[in-house]
Amino acid sequence: MDIRDESSMLATELSSLLDPALCSAVGDTLVSDSSVLINEKTSHPLKVYLRVRPFSKTELANNESQDCVTVENSELVSLSAPKDSAAMKNCERGIGQSVHKFTFTKIFGPETTQAEFFDGTMKDLVDSFTQGQNGLVFTYGVTNAGKTFTIQGTPKDGGILPRSLDVIFGYIRGRQYPKMTLKPYLGNDVMKLDPAQVKQEEAAKASLLSSLKEDGLKTVPSSGNLRNVPTSNDVSPIKDGEEENLHQFSAWVSFFEIYNEYVYDLLDQFPSSKNQKRLTLKICDDQAGISYVKDLKWFNITSTEEACKILQIGNKNRSLASTKMNQQSSRSHSIFTIRLLKLSSGDDPSVLGVSEMSLCDLAGSERCNKTQTVGDRLKEAGNINNSLLILGKCIAALKHSQNPKKASYVPFRESKLTRLFQPFFSGKGKACMIVNINQCASTYDETLHVMKFSAVAKQVVQVIQPRNFEFMVPRIIGKDGKVITEIDADVSIEDLLSEDEEMDMTVMSPEDLLRKIEELKEKLMHERQSKLLLELRIRKEMGEAMYQQMVHLDETWSKRFEDFKETTEEQLESRLEMYKKAIKNHAYRQALEDLEEDYVPYEEFQAEQEKVEERDEKIEQLEIALGLKKESGEASTENNSMSGAIDALTKRSQEKEKIIVSLKLQLQNIKDETDLNIRRLTGENEMMKQHLKIKEQEVRGLQSLAERAIQLESSVTELQAQLDESRKLVSSIDVCEPKPKRGLLSNIRNTMTGTPKKTKPCEKTEETTGPTRKKPLLSRK
Numbered sequence: 001m002d003i004r005d006e007s008s009m010l011a012t013e014l015s016s017l018l019d020p021a022l023c024s025a026v027g028d029t030l031v032s033d034s035s036v037l038i039n040e041k042t043s044h045p046l047k048v049y050l051r052v053r054p055f056s057k058t059e060l061a062n063n064e065s066q067d068c069v070t071v072e073n074s075e076l077v078s079l080s081a082p083k084d085s086a087a088m089k090n091c092e093r094g095i096g097q098s099v100h101k102f103t104f105t106k107i108f109g110p111e112t113t114q115a116e117f118f119d120g121t122m123k124d125l126v127d128s129f130t131q132g133q134n135g136l137v138f139t140y141g142v143t144n145a146g147k148t149f150t151i152q153g154t155p156k157d158g159g160i161l162p163r164s165l166d167v168i169f170g171y172i173r174g175r176q177y178p179k180m181t182l183k184p185y186l187g188n189d190v191m192k193l194d195p196a197q198v199k200q201e202e203a204a205k206a207s208l209l210s211s212l213k214e215d216g217l218k219t220v221p222s223s224g225n226l227r228n229v230p231t232s233n234d235v236s237p238i239k240d241g242e243e244e245n246l247h248q249f250s251a252w253v254s255f256f257e258i259y260n261e262y263v264y265d266l267l268d269q270f271p272s273s274k275n276q277k278r279l280t281l282k283i284c285d286d287q288a289g290i291s292y293v294k295d296l297k298w299f300n301i302t303s304t305e306e307a308c309k310i311l312q313i314g315n316k317n318r319s320l321a322s323t324k325m326n327q328q329s330s331r332s333h334s335i336f337t338i339r340l341l342k343l344s345s346g347d348d349p350s351v352l353g354v355s356e357m358s359l360c361d362l363a364g365s366e367r368c369n370k371t372q373t374v375g376d377r378l379k380e381a382g383n384i385n386n387s388l389l390i391l392g393k394c395i396a397a398l399k400h401s402q403n404p405k406k407a408s409y410v411p412f413r414e415s416k417l418t419r420l421f422q423p424f425f426s427g428k429g430k431a432c433m434i435v436n437i438n439q440c441a442s443t444y445d446e447t448l449h450v451m452k453f454s455a456v457a458k459q460v461v462q463v464i465q466p467r468n469f470e471f472m473v474p475r476i477i478g479k480d481g482k483v484i485t486e487i488d489a490d491v492s493i494e495d496l497l498s499e500d501e502e503m504d505m506t507v508m509s510p511e512d513l514l515r516k517i518e519e520l521k522e523k524l525m526h527e528r529q530s531k532l533l534l535e536l537r538i539r540k541e542m543g544e545a546m547y548q549q550m551v552h553l554d555e556t557w558s559k560r561f562e563d564f565k566e567t568t569e570e571q572l573e574s575r576l577e578m579y580k581k582a583i584k585n586h587a588y589r590q591a592l593e594d595l596e597e598d599y600v601p602y603e604e605f606q607a608e609q610e611k612v613e614e615r616d617e618k619i620e621q622l623e624i625a626l627g628l629k630k631e632s633g634e635a636s637t638e639n640n641s642m643s644g645a646i647d648a649l650t651k652r653s654q655e656k657e658k659i660i661v662s663l664k665l666q667l668q669n670i671k672d673e674t675d676l677n678i679r680r681l682t683g684e685n686e687m688m689k690q691h692l693k694i695k696e697q698e699v700r701g702l703q704s705l706a707e708r709a710i711q712l713e714s715s716v717t718e719l720q721a722q723l724d725e726s727r728k729l730v731s732s733i734d735v736c737e738p739k740p741k742r743g744l745l746s747n748i749r750n751t752m753t754g755t756p757k758k759t760k761p762c763e764k765t766e767e768t769t770g771p772t773r774k775k776p777l778l779s780r781k
Contacts, residue, residue, distance in 0.1 A: 134429025
């Protein structure tokens with residue numbers, strides 16, 4: 001391929017990812033695949049199939065059948081909300097609608113058989129897989145919707161997985177490579193095993209299959225049952241003499257699950273004790289940027305029966321739990337992968353190509369209150385819903401990126417599931433989605449969410465890169481991990497052969513051959529340097545764009561912070577003023593209340609004082625009378641009684657004096673407090689007077705402005721009258737050229753600037769100059 005074409009393609013790919021706010025994760029979507037050459041791309045919408053599960057006897061007894069799901073035709077289905085669903089309640093409140101319609105690539109009703117479903121969905125994908133095209137199939141739906149049944153089926157009626165295996169082995173029957181010397185490695189490479197490693201592979205496979213017999217489990221007899229199903233094993237026969245008869249095939253399978261965002265090999269030995277933890281695997285990228293599961297075990301299979309045994313062993317190790325919606329609910333995403341190696345003929349063949357097909361059984365998507373999950377089940381549901389949420393974000397971003405003007409970042413790396421799905425959504429294979437739903441009214445809201453998700457997925461357009469067995473020769477890795485045979489896909493055949501591609505190399509001398517090799521090396525180094533420069537330039541542009549975006553974000557947030565600071569300060573100042581006024585009013589009211597409680601009227605005080613004076617006069621009169629009686633020397637019982645009365649009066653007078661003194665003190669305190677309050681009120685009164693003066697000045701200013709406005713209106717009225725008179729005069733005289741009408745403001749502007757109107761020589765200058773004489777008056781005003 002020409003380097004210019006490759007650079008333009010790389011630039012096109014980068015243009016959809018240059019969102020500087022997300023450039024920190026640019027490595028998630030920018031992967032240079034040097035092992036894949038692009039000739040001609042094909043695009044088509046993502047195929048989304050719908051399968052409706054029939055009712056069970058228990059669901060019919062519980063009145064779950066309320067005609068929620070209606071299949072209109074083979075591509076259209078309608079959903080009607082039941083009475084107790086959240087969708088119906090929202091519809092009654094005026095939010096949303098009660099009936100929704102969705103379209104699919106094809107819809108399969110409750111009466112569809114496994115064979116009919118396989119022929120309508122998987123047959124073309126399996127045929128492409130046997131021709132070297134990668135494929136992905138994943139099921140999506142709520143718990144107890146029939147996802148596992150669709151993929152695996154039952155021992156008597158297999159699902160799409162055993163039927164696909166039956167088609168594959170029917171295609172390669174008689175052309176299977178009998179040895180295990182070539183094994184899948186990393187993302188797309190092949191490892192060449194020595195005799196010792198071959199024995200280890202055979203022992204591991206025998207041990208795995210023997211564990212199934214020890215457990216006494218029944219295997220899935222797929223082939224015998226599937227061949228009785230019409231069109232399930234229809235493989236296009238290859239005629240004798242065709243080139244395909246010169247090739248042989250080797251099939252390998254793996255089975256793993258993603259549980260709580262951890263990857264576990266389902267074909268690995270399960271820990272015997274609870275204290276032992278399962279071995280977690282990592283997801284890595286090879287040199288071509290293809291994601292793979294590191295240390296994942298691959299087993300060579302020679303028949304559908306062996307594959308189904310391995311599938312059942314993996315199911316035994318799969319994470320299952322009981323929920324309210326399903327007694328055996330899958331709490332993890334399980335992925336069964338088949339790799340088909342196409343080899344040349346002979347005992348020591350070379351690898352011509354590798355194709356891969358993955359079937360993913362996603363865990364159920366539902367709300368936790370539906371399944372009543374708590375504890376570990378709640379944690380599992382959180383991880384399941386998170387990975388499915390990221391899958392939805394990726395699909396929505398893919399749909400959004402179809403418009404070149406609205407390209408967005410696709411968050412494949414935010415979840416292990418989407419990271420493994422990335423190659424299939426990036427054009428390196430076909431992908432299809434199977435949506436499983438049930439018709440129960442109790443799960444209508446979850447079913448509606450699934451249908452909306454599938455509606456977005458159906459709008460995604462896949463750009464498929466052409467890939468078959470002859471398209472690319474994979475690398476062969478030796479025992480030491482080094483490449484045995486490697487073809488640099490960065491250098492095209494045309495560059496290698498140059499203009500002398502038809503020259504016979506056998507007639508060239510050794511010196512010419514050496515010189516040719518040196519020239520090719522120089523060309524290779526030049527191409528690599530140009531590609532390195534291109535990468536550096538692109539990285540620099542992306543870095544500058546990211547820096548500009550960061551600067552813009554910094555300025556934006558700084559401005560927002562300043563605005564927020566100003567508004568907060570204004571709010572605090574207004575609150576402070578309000579609190580000050582409230583405290584002042586409260587203190588004033590409290591002072592008035594205290595004054596009312598301690599206040600004694602002056603009339604009452606004066607009356608008490610007069611009573612005290614009268615008593616003092618009586619006491620003086622009694623003392624005078626007592627002195628006279630003592631002088632006369634009369635001693636009688638009257639004197640004794642009089643002396644007692646005098647003593648009593650004396651005591652009473654002393655008590656009254658004490659009361660008078662206390663009253664005087666209280667009166668003095670009241671006077672002092674009253675003076676203080678009067679002074680404080682006087683100060684406040686002065687402040688109010690000053691405030692009133694300010695307001696009066698403002699009112700006078702407004703009055704002056706109003707008078708000024710009235711004068712201006714009167715002057716405008718006079719000018720308008722003069723203008724009308726001038727117009728009458730002008731209309732009576734023939735004007736040389738017609739003039740457009742102008743409004744009042746433009747006439748006044750002309751009048752202010754002093755530009756006289758043009759008239760004929762025959763006009764009277766006295767009338768036209770009349771208004772202009774008053775213009776200086778208006779300007780002075």
